[in-house]
Every structure is written in structure tokens, then in C-alpha cells.
Amino acid sequence: MTLSTQLLNWYYENARDLPWRKDKDAYKIWVSEIMLQQTRVEAVKDYYQRWIERFPTLEVLAEASEQEVLKYWQGLGYYTRARNLLAGVREVCATYGGEMPNDERTIQRLPGVGEYTAGAIASIAYDRRTPAIDGNVLRIFSRLFCLDGDITKQATKREVDHLVRQHMPYNCPGDFNQALMDLGATVCIPRNPRCQMCPLANLCEGYAREVQDTLPVRPVKKEPLLIHLAAGLVLRDGQYLVRRRPERGLLAGMWEFPTVELTEKRFAVESLKEGLQNEFGQEATVGKREFHYIHTFSHRKWDISFYHCQWFAGSELLEGVRWLSSTEGNPLPWAGPHHKVALALGLA
Incomplete structure (x- = not known):
């Protein structure tokens, strides 16, 4: 079986039950992806539920004040994310008539939306065949293909992007991206990866060479001031x-x-x-x-x-x-x- 087939078979059996996966609403996916930046999934769930109850559509959010938006974001930190999200939905309402763009390049032009978030929204909501490469994906592919490049460098990120595109299926790219998210969150974790339960263990060069614990390569973090x-x-x-x-x-x-x-x-x-x-x-x-x-x-x-x-x-x-x-x-x-x-x- 191919990498994508093995991964998707595992995903359909083990997918996490997450509130933003109930439908393919691009706005809800956008909110969840912004909240999940720098924040654990379990911490986000309650914030997401409260947010969607108060701001169920991007039109409702666009009419809210910044102070109220920040209050509903209280505790998630990195408050620029909330400000950019508010600016983004206002731009969608003003420029696109309240309809979320459906291609990653246009989505990426919205405030606070990077390549990863644009790829996630485009692939999950609109079945666009575009990668959503974050730390999880960089880690997974560094181990799968035994990459020795620093994952903070653009050259390594481009290499991973190329590999992801090679293995991404045409019929369900959103599921493929979400499968990688789940694999990185539950199996191919940063420390002590659970290789014995990994659906891709038979394809993993890092595991075969017993170097999975040393990958990916990244610079040592500085202590905060x-x-x-x-x-x-x-x-x-x-x-x-x-x-x-x-x-x-x-x-x-x-x-x-x-x-x-x-x-x-x-x-x-x-x-x-x-x-x-x-x-x-x-x-x-x-x-x-x-x-x-x-x-x-x-x-x-x-x-x-x-x-x-x-x-x-x-x-x-x-x-x-x-x-x-x-x-x-x-x-x-x-x-x-x-x-x-x-x-x-x-x-x-």
C-alpha cells in the first residue's frame, strides 16, 4: 500500500472527535486553526465552543468590537491572532461579499493567515490539493525520510513541501492533511514517538535506522528573558x-x-x-x-x-x-x- 493509503486507513479508524470537524464550514476551520496556533487542542475546545456560540458566522464576528473579541480570546494568549482574525473577517465581508475565498493564494492574503492556515482551510473546506505544513508535518516527514536539514530553514521546508505534494492524494487532500495533524499529535510526537503503533512505521527511514529520537533537526531554543x-x-x-x-x-x-x-x-x-x-x-x-x-x-x-x-x-x-x-x-x-x-x- 502507498503512504497515503496506509495513513488514511489509520485516520478513518482513529480520527480525533473535534468540534470544528462537524462540517466543512471554512469560517469555523479558520477560527480553529488560528486558535490552535501555539495552543494545545484540549485547551482550545472550550474556547472554540464559546466563540462559535457568540460569533456563529463571520458576519457576526465582523460586527463585534475589538474589546469584546479580545475578551472572548482571554486566556488563549498571542492576542494579535484575535485582532487579525477580526480584521480578516471584516475584509471578507467588505471585499468578497461575506463569502470565504476558496483558493489558498487568496486566503493567504487575509490578515494573519500564513501558508499553513491557508492550506488547511483550502484543503479541508474546498478539497484543494494543497499542503498544510506545520511543525507536526515537518517532524513526520523528517523522520519518514531521515532528513538532516534544520526544519526552521526554508530549504528544508521546501523539501518537505515537495514530499507532501508527491504523496498527497487527489480525491481527499483535506483528510490527508488532517491525518497528518492527528498522527503528529498522537503518535509521531516530539519526544518518545510511539513508533510501535504508527501506521507508517514500515515506511519510516528514521525508525529503521533507530534515529527517530534525534529528528527533526532544529536549533536550541534560547531561554526567555x-x-x-x-x-x-x-x-x-x-x-x-x-x-x-x-x-x-x-x-x-x-x-x-x-x-x-x-x-x-x-x-x-x-x-x-x-x-x-x-x-x-x-x-x-x-x-x-x-x-x-x-x-x-x-x-x-x-x-x-x-x-x-x-x-x-x-x-x-x-x-x-x-x-x-x-x-x-x-x-x-x-x-x-x-x-x-x-x-x-x-x-x-
Whole structure:
């Protein structure tokens, strides 16, 4: 049997039951693929269900505010994905009359849509014979054909693309791509691959040479940069001082408690008091530490402590800064660990 036949036979017996596989709705596939970037399948399922209940069609999503969209994305991280998805559906409505394009080149021109996502949508929703190459596929084919090239390099990616196209069937390319997704997620996993249960073990050069654990080749990841932060829980008449982060950069547009970066951890109280005065025009006494979190992003790690602060004087608030109480009915999208604190204080 051919590689594709063996793989598809396995897939039809073992396909994962995923909510976005219930139909071939291109919008739903788009949402799921964007959510699945940098996020585990099990974590995405509940977010996806809530999202589709609130935004069942791209037209409904296109009419939503960015703040509401970010709130429904809360906890998935990498919030640029949500902004691009919103911009993308608005473009589909404005340019294509609300009809999702059906070829990968046009789909890829939408905001935030790369080659992989375009290939997944085009193949699964429209049966286009186009690869959807992500880390799973790069890993699988590196092991199958014993490729010694760095999978972060374009030359290796082109080699894998060529191999995938060679073996992709004409009649069910979407199933083939989804079979590779499932194989990479459940069998040909990054560490300790389950070769004994792999439907392609008899074809795998890496397994035959017993080098599957050393493939694929990739550069060693750098440790994320550690940044110490102090945040103030500034309380005034039952309300907390909060601010919206800048429109560009990490966690853009999300809300947080006043935060300062520390050059020396031991100066947290002094730095926070000074930051409240200089950046917010507010004066407060800084009390005990209430919360502490380590929050890791892709390239940086926050070591952030939250201190109880009692307000006693201040000037008019700057734009993007406000007082927030637990009685307000419009929850804000919070930045990273600030969401956990907001939940604990009844603000989210």
C-alpha cells in the first residue's frame, strides 16, 4: 500500500472527535486553526465552543468590537491572532461579499493567515490539493525520510513541501492533511514517538535506522528573558486604578493594573510608588504583596508581584487610565497574569 493509503486507513479508524470537524464550514476551520496556533487542542475546545456560540458566522464576528473579541480570546494568549482574525473577517465581508475565498493564494492574503492556515482551510473546506505544513508535518516527514536539514530553514521546508505534494492524494487532500495533524499529535510526537503503533512505521527511514529520537533537526531554543515587575492594586473608594496597554507591542490594547519594570528586585516598593507618581499622577502608600506570578511568553518571562496600595491624592487621569469597580457589568480583556488578579478581586 502507498503512504497515503496506509495513513488514511489509520485516520478513518482513529480520527480525533473535534468540534470544528462537524462540517466543512471554512469560517469555523479558520477560527480553529488560528486558535490552535501555539495552543494545545484540549485547551482550545472550550474556547472554540464559546466563540462559535457568540460569533456563529463571520458576519457576526465582523460586527463585534475589538474589546469584546479580545475578551472572548482571554486566556488563549498571542492576542494579535484575535485582532487579525477580526480584521480578516471584516475584509471578507467588505471585499468578497461575506463569502470565504476558496483558493489558498487568496486566503493567504487575509490578515494573519500564513501558508499553513491557508492550506488547511483550502484543503479541508474546498478539497484543494494543497499542503498544510506545520511543525507536526515537518517532524513526520523528517523522520519518514531521515532528513538532516534544520526544519526552521526554508530549504528544508521546501523539501518537505515537495514530499507532501508527491504523496498527497487527489480525491481527499483535506483528510490527508488532517491525518497528518492527528498522527503528529498522537503518535509521531516530539519526544518518545510511539513508533510501535504508527501506521507508517514500515515506511519510516528514521525508525529503521533507530534515529527517530534525534529528528527533526532544529536549533536550541534560547531561554526567555526574565523581567521583574511590580504592579499596584491602587484602591480608592472601592475602585481600582487600571490602564489600557499601548496599541502596539506585547498584549496590545489589553488592560492591566499600574505596572513598573524593576532594575533591582529589592527596590519594588520605591519603584512602584515613584511610577504611580510619574506615570499616573497618583500618590498612594504601598503595602504588602498580595499576589505573585511567573508568566512565560515565547521570548520573555514575567516575574510579577502585585502590591496593595491605598490611594490618598492624585491629578486628573490620563487617556487610557480609569477607575474600575466590581459592580461594572462590562468585563475588560486583561493582560496575562493581571486577569488572575482581576478574578480574585471580583473585577473579571
